[in-house]
Amino acid sequence: MLLPPFEYYRPSNLEQALALLREMGDQAHPLAGGTDLLVNLKLKKLAPKALLDLGGLEELKGSRADGGQVSLGALNSASRLASGGPHVPRLLAMGAGALGSPQVRNRATLGGNLVTARPAADLCLPLLALGARAVLTGPQGSREVSLDGYFQGPGYTVKEPGEILTRVLLEAPKPGQGGGYQKLGLRQALEIALVNVAAHLELEPDGKTIAMARVALGAVAPVPMLAPSAAQVLQGAKADEKSFTAAAQAAAADAKPIDDHRGSAAYRRDMARTLTLRALRQALAQAQGGKEVGA
């Protein structure tokens, strides 16, 4: 399969990249890992005049902790995230490890996954559940956007054409937190989820009461979504099967699935419930410092 002709630019810093973007407008498309963009070019879904390779931008690399905040560069690969590390939340590592295949994980980037904004994106759900914010840098400077509200539709986000997603900000992990990630697909690898769920729990110091929770659902709406009712059910509740079951029920009610060739809306809704329950159990085990249950 052939790539259509395009011009190629590799700016060496963010300022240059933004200038090029300003100059070319929507004629230029930023290129990160390429696992999605190059496929879409080959399938003729996109035909930009130029690709702007972000690979040289140091501003988009690395990870650092700053006070209570973690800042992950948009160019972190899924493999790097999957292998964890001091600043990578375990929930994000779990999602990253479930993405595609080793070859895809080695190329796919944090920023790319967020910008591509597929409804079942394996990095988006953990980030949503973790309450992450995206840093969008444009000609006027940077702005921070909560991921809750960032996704607008399949492939569409609040990012303006002149902006580059440069970093992702997260609260630094604290004791008493735990995450769960559940992905249901046909195959065990090389798979886009039929339904996937990420759950994040924060327990009170008593280790039993839920201080805060977020549940993110994938493939049950046009975008990765948070399940607000589930969070509401969980907040202040006891971390037990009863609350989890109620939260799972609420998550299923929040889901807005449709029928497509991969699965029916009814099945997806039921799976949103089942996977939420499992993700919450997994999150609790992690929060209580136990061994992780079946990732």
Added chain:
Amino acid sequence: MSRQFDVIGSRAPRKDAPNKSTGKAQYIEDITFPGELAGALLQSPHAHAKILDIDTSKALALPGVVAVLTAKDVPEVKYGVSPARYDENLFAMDRVRYVGDEIAAVAAVDLPTALKAVELIQVEYEPLPVLLTVEEATANDAPWIHEEYPDNICAQVEQEFGDVEAAFAQCDLIQEGSFFSKRQDGAFIEPNQCVALMGHDGVLTLHSSTQVPHYVQRTVAMVTGLGMSQVRVVKPYVGGGFGPKASATPIDLAASFLAIRTGRPVRMAYTREQVFLFSRARHGFTHHMKIGAKKDGTLMALDHQATLDGGAYSSFGIATVYYAGSLLGGPYKLPNMRYAGRRVFTNKPACGAQRGHGGVIARALFEQQLDIIAEKLGMDPIELRLKNMMETGDVTCNDLAMSSLGMKECIEAVKSGSGWGEKKGKLPPGKGIGMACGFFVSGAGYPIYRSETYHCTIMIKADEDGGGITVYTASAEIGQGSDTTMAMIAAEAVGIPLEQVRVKSGDTDFGIDLGAYSSRTTLMTGHATKEAGDNLKAMVLETLAGELGIQAARLDIKNGLIKISGGPVDFSAIRTGYIKEHRGWQDQPQSQELTFREAARLAYLRRGTLVATGKYKPPVLGGKYKGATVGTSPAYGCSAQVAEVNVDFETGQIIVERVTDAHDCGQAVNLTSVEAQMQGSVSMGLGEALFEEVKFDAQGRIINASLGEYHIPTVMDMPEVRCIVVESGEPNGPFGAKEVGEGAIMPTIPAILNAVRNATGLVLEETPLTPERVYQALKKQKGA
């Protein structure tokens, strides 16, 4: 069986493996020719439409375009697989019948130009009603997709053996069930590709990724009008086939015409999407069966109906619809069998042959029903199967002769190998164990075209220096290991080590070979190879005997050494002669015994180049009824499998945790390769059972024409597959060998179905067993 072999039965590494491991092995895409043009196809975007006009002028005007061909530029010759159903034209004459139907081909200086030219061809269509299902195609008011085939019936079969109704009247139990399967794709990893070259000598050479060089040669010759002697087909290494590569493709033909037109090499390749569009893979099947049994478990009769969703052309379809019925004749004693099958044309890509041709879903339903019968009669499923199993020497009601049948041994092997007794009925909730048997031809008894042709011919030539031999065969190594198999058979027959045998294959210049399909190569090409090896050996020994002045009967060759019985013989003159010829060489023969090298050298010196030939066609096989040519084979391979599964009741997801597989291959030529075929079969069967389905939208376009969305198993989806090789010794096979390539897939789907039923109580009637399908069935069961 305890025949002693020197080469056969070993685990010798495959001859092609080292080059494949280093990237040196060349596939079509790795072989380039000077001055190549790139070809591209224009394919229909409509599933069914009249063609009102084709305007190629803009394409022809594009700089870099060398030729554009449409139907009016090529002879109006219909082709296909079965001569009784030649229903394809290379380029659509006046109508397109599926999304992907070929309309035109372009040759240009490079691929981007060729693809651009294709876009510039303007076609005016008048859409026709699109018939995507059997129901739509057989509705009273449905238009006919082919004028020649009323009511869209491509083929119809009515057979009855014995008296089914009379038998049902004597039965204590009548069990009925239905099954629906979805269309599959072969999903071989190398997409089809070819390069055609027209020489100034008038010979067209087509390099193609095919399973059947001979049939491609015939089709290209017939359609282009060239003589068979003017068409040479060469098959380099091929990246898998599994059936869909068992006929000439439109790109084989289009590249040939473009090469003839331009005088330049023309390369054409399918993208992965085009592989799906060409299809020729497994049909979607609908089966209904009624099985009668006595209360002691004796099977009495089968009444069976099948409908095949064939797609737009016949391809292998007539054979498919016959196989779907005939292969249930065995391996159980079934005295009465009635079959009504039909294959229906629809506006989708044509289906054809795929591993386990025609028989896989029929087998799945039958074996599922056997389990239910066993349960209803209070028998263990294994006991029921053993009770009804045929034995060597039995003949089925439809005249298939079991010249060897290690089925009981296979069943016993998987029973003990899987720990059946400790597990069946004793597993925790969600876990299940199931078994099934299978059965397949070891080579089609007849060629695709009606002919008395040999099915294969072999030449073995001894090196003039005597150091080894080369086997020349037109057979098709497509990954299954046939080159190594032939090398091992030749080595065993001649009596020399495997290292002394080279194989040159896959070239129609080397003779006749019908190709790699219907699990025929080991038995048939193996026979011819053995015969050629035997002949070569006789030539060498005859010459040697004459030279030594003894009876040839006193001589034999073993492990590359000449064995002389009946007392010592002085061969020093021969050795001296050889050593003198090789003065200064490092490897002069020093063994106590004369070597093959010296004897073969001597034979060359006395007779000139030593070439021995072999040939094979099956003996006259049973069956005088209509359709008896499909299913009759010189031998039958058989197998049994036990699958162990875990079913997630909350998601419907099935994980196959273990498979124990026993296959009777008669005699393993290469034990590792036999296991490899068994494991590969299980993986394809597992994919078919759980994941694989080609899906269409309402316009007849494939929704999931990629390996990302059409799910074949990854390594993470495969359980450990424990292989047990059973060797029954097939009298009609070379050194006792018969098939393993396709029979091994037969039990996989039903073993999984039966294991899932064991885990859940569900009788599932539709594959693939996606989580959703299983989940909905579980929900229904709970509600009921």
Added chain:
Amino acid sequence: MSKLAISLTVNGVQRQALVEPNQTLTSLLRDELNLTGTKHGCGVGDCGCCTVILDGETVNSCLVLAVQAQGREVMTIEGLAQGIRLHPLQQAFVDHGAIQCGFCTPGMILSAKALLDRTPQPTRAEITKGLSGNLCRCTGYEKIVEAVQDAAGKMERG
């Protein structure tokens, strides 16, 4: 746009090439450098046939631009054997019958190589995860897994 000059290391050798912006790494390796062991399977990252090792990590070379290999180190299947002596992984694939049609083999072996470089003694689960981006339709994978286990053992013993 005119061709771009790049320089990269391929199998330990410094190479220069002029590439089109829209040329893939697969095409650079196969068409310019004549390293045809890297196969075209699907072109969209679904099958893993075109796997090469880029700076120590496996990638689908169909989804990497040639120009993105500028200054980087690529290992292809041709880089494994020492002369006619096969790499232990290649030898294990040969010995275990892990190769049938062979079209997935180069990518499969490179995925195994990258895995063993990182995890010299992998568990079965680590092996299957490490090879999960390489589709094989012939073998059912069992003999491939055995080959990787065997090679890991032999490489460890040196």
